[in-house]
Amino acid sequence: MSTPTTASTAAPGRANHVSPRSRRTASGRAGIPTYVVLTCLAIFSVGPIVLFFFNAVKTQQDYGRSSLGLPSTWQWGNFSAAWTQANMTAGIVNSLIIVVGTAAVTCVVAGLAAYALARLQVRGGSAFMTLLLVTSSLPAQMFLVPLFYAWAKAGLYDTRLGLVIIYVGLFSPFATLLLRSFMLTLPREFEEAARIDGAGELSVLFRIVLPNSLPGLLTVALVTGLSAYNEFLFAVTFIQNPDFLPLSTTFFSFQQGFSQDYTLVSAAGFIMIAPMLILFLALQRRFIDGLSSSGLGGA
Amino acid sequence: MTTTSVPTAISTPPTQTPRPRQSVRARLSKPRVRGWLFLLPLIVVNAVVVIVPSLFAVYYSFTDWSGIGPATFTGLTNYRDLLSDDEFLNGLWHNIVWTLFFLVVPMAMGLFGAYALTRVKRFRLLFRVLFFIPYIVASVVNASIWESILNTQSGLGHVLGVNPLGNPDLALWSVMSVNNWAWWGFLVVVFLAAMQGVNPSLYEAAKLDGAGPVRQFFSVTLPGIRPTFAFLGLMTIIWSFLAFDYVYVMTQGGPAGSTDLLSTLLYRDAFTNLSAGYASAVGVVMALISTVVVIVYLVIRKVKDWEI
Numbered sequence: 386m387s388t389p390t391t392a393s394t395a396a397p398g399r400a401n402h403v404s405p406r407s408r409r410t411a412s413g414r415a416g417i418p419t420y421v422v423l424t425c426l427a428i429f430s431v432g433p434i435v436l437f438f439f440n441a442v443k444t445q446q447d448y449g450r451s452s453l454g455l456p457s458t459w460q461w462g463n464f465s466a467a468w469t470q471a472n473m474t475a476g477i478v479n480s481l482i483i484v485v486g487t488a489a490v491t492c493v494v495a496g497l498a499a500y501a502l503a504r505l506q507v508r509g510g511s512a513f514m515t516l517l518l519v520t521s522s523l524p525a526q527m528f529l530v531p532l533f534y535a536w537a538k539a540g541l542y543d544t545r546l547g548l549v550i551i552y553v554g555l556f557s558p559f560a561t562l563l564l565r566s567f568m569l570t571l572p573r574e575f576e577e578a579a580r581i582d583g584a585g586e587l588s589v590l591f592r593i594v595l596p597n598s599l600p601g602l603l604t605v606a607l608v609t610g611l612s613a614y615n616e617f618l619f620a621v622t623f624i625q626n627p628d629f630l631p632l633s634t635t636f637f638s639f640q641q642g643f644s645q646d647y648t649l650v651s652a653a654g655f656i657m658i659a660p661m662l663i664l665f666l667a668l669q670r671r672f673i674d675g676l677s678s679s680g681l682g683g684a
Numbered sequence: 685m686t687t688t689s690v691p692t693a694i695s696t697p698p699t700q701t702p703r704p705r706q707s708v709r710a711r712l713s714k715p716r717v718r719g720w721l722f723l724l725p726l727i728v729v730n731a732v733v734v735i736v737p738s739l740f741a742v743y744y745s746f747t748d749w750s751g752i753g754p755a756t757f758t759g760l761t762n763y764r765d766l767l768s769d770d771e772f773l774n775g776l777w778h779n780i781v782w783t784l785f786f787l788v789v790p791m792a793m794g795l796f797g798a799y800a801l802t803r804v805k806r807f808r809l810l811f812r813v814l815f816f817i818p819y820i821v822a823s824v825v826n827a828s829i830w831e832s833i834l835n836t837q838s839g840l841g842h843v844l845g846v847n848p849l850g851n852p853d854l855a856l857w858s859v860m861s862v863n864n865w866a867w868w869g870f871l872v873v874v875f876l877a878a879m880q881g882v883n884p885s886l887y888e889a890a891k892l893d894g895a896g897p898v899r900q901f902f903s904v905t906l907p908g909i910r911p912t913f914a915f916l917g918l919m920t921i922i923w924s925f926l927a928f929d930y931v932y933v934m935t936q937g938g939p940a941g942s943t944d945l946l947s948t949l950l951y952r953d954a955f956t957n958l959s960a961g962y963a964s965a966v967g968v969v970m971a972l973i974s975t976v977v978v979i980v981y982l983v984i985r986k987v988k989d990w991e992i
Contacts, residue, residue, distance in 0.1 A: 419800050420807075426797055427814040430869055434817065437829045452832050452839040498726040507719035520734050522974055524926050526947045527967030528737035530954045531744060534751060535737060554733025557726055586718055615822035617929045622955070637824050637933065647832055654825040665820050669813050672820065677873045 434658075441467075441651035448648050460648070467639075467652035475628055476635030476657075480614055482545050483631050487552040487613040488606040494557045495605060496598070499564035500590050504576070514565075517558040525555070525618060533622060543626050551619050556609040563608075563678055567601030568594060604675035607668060611676075614661060632657045738971070744964040751960035762965035772966065774941055775949040778856060782945065783924035785860045786867070787917060793864075794871025795913075799901055801872070802879050812876065815869035823866065823929035830862040831934060852942035855935055859943055863930045874916065875909060882908035918981045922974045946970055 440448055441463055443456040467473070502510050532551070533542070541547030575593050584592070595602070620634045630638065636657050640650050665672050745762055749755035766772045797815060801808050818826060833839050834848040841847050848858040886904045895903065906913070928947040931937060937944035937952070946966055954963035 419804055423800055423811050427811055430815050430818055433829050433833055436833060440832055449838055452835060494725045494729060497722045501719040501722035505719035505722065520730060522922050523734060523738055524967060524970040524974065526950045527741045527971050528734055530960050530963055531737040531740035532733065551733050554729045557729060561726060611820060617824055633822050633824050640828055650828060651832060654828050658821050658825050661820055673816055673873055677877055
């Protein structure tokens, strides 16, 4: 089998999924105490974000009295003030470019590679996948410094393209493993038929495998897009020009800058997380399955 | 290659394993080369971003490179300096504390949350989503959320009369707790997925033997998810040595170095102190630590496999 070492350990957990009905019989009747504990944990998880929202619509005096309660007046104008003061328009445009660019290029790079690993018998394919896992557990801080000076020399420092290339390099190994395991679940019949009809590998990939892999590609796009949107270390290191800052560092510099007004900082932060919260709630199953597979070894 | 193997295949047909396809000989070389062509973009981008810079980091770690201009080879000087560098040892110690904290607190919370979810019938998906939300929020924003909650003028710091981020005795614990808040829900989801793969009849058998929920957890659930548990333990150790965002945003390693990690130290050395060679040595040490951890993990796994 060509399963990489770390992935194979996690496989049993996922391999034999049990139907919801039989799962239900497995669980005993849990009473109200369990629900109370779970609700407390849920409040622990979401409460701080709700407080953050409250702080975003407080007046400064209100915030000065307490950052832990409800606002006494709801100051919705904080959002527009934060938007202009933190230069959010540029941030959103830059983040959009970086996120879409990263997700699209990663899908292409990972789609090609996953197809080769899933369908073309590549000599040394399993060793290659082990190598992918090893390189993706290298500390970013180690290659950060040489990469920084290389990017400065190549003229990629302080450009959005430079950041997109970095993100594709960072995220495509995991995306490849995720897509490969998705492609392995697809039936081979259509591909065989197309090959018999004389189709080349590229047209098999683009006409048959990729269209059938759309759910997998969507997961990859969401996971890499979210990672690119939230990424901080490389964003803060590789982009200095205020016109090119993505949202994460736009927010960071606003918070670190002259503004001591935490209501506006909160408003800016909430503007940054709102699109992802909405997208997550709309597509939570896909997000959770895609992201949690990294904890299951990426396969 | 093909010409030599063909006659033997003909002369001794029974010993040959059946070939997967008939046209193997015609295809043997071509599709394999083509496969690597499909892998080429991935290899190139991964080499440019990760592998080649990593190799350069190894080289620079043996030099006195400042980041600008030429680098002079200095042998093991950087590594020798590390051993007597209090800042480095301080950062290393904090990374060890960080690792132990993340091996215990979020793992326990994740296991508990996931196990509780397997035992309820309703709202399982809702709880799963709620626990997961902090994980998808950007680390910079999460840090800011908690700075605002913990602040000493009007937040928890004021209520409790302490300075969670300003007191050197508390700062590291505060930052770890904030990072844990964003992290444990992810573990719930992964553990839950693994627990749902445990054979339900094992629970039935345990129940017949009179095992309660706690007993079932330790004798059915935990052994059932052991591969996931071990893998997440491994990843926790690796990721703990890479932790950066929360410290950098919330305390910048302060006050008085009380939250400094190897990653923040490296960042300061490389970009503020302009000692890129020394910073590279720190990075290589970090890579060596995760390599050793991976090897130990693989060895343990092998030994365990032999036991089974």
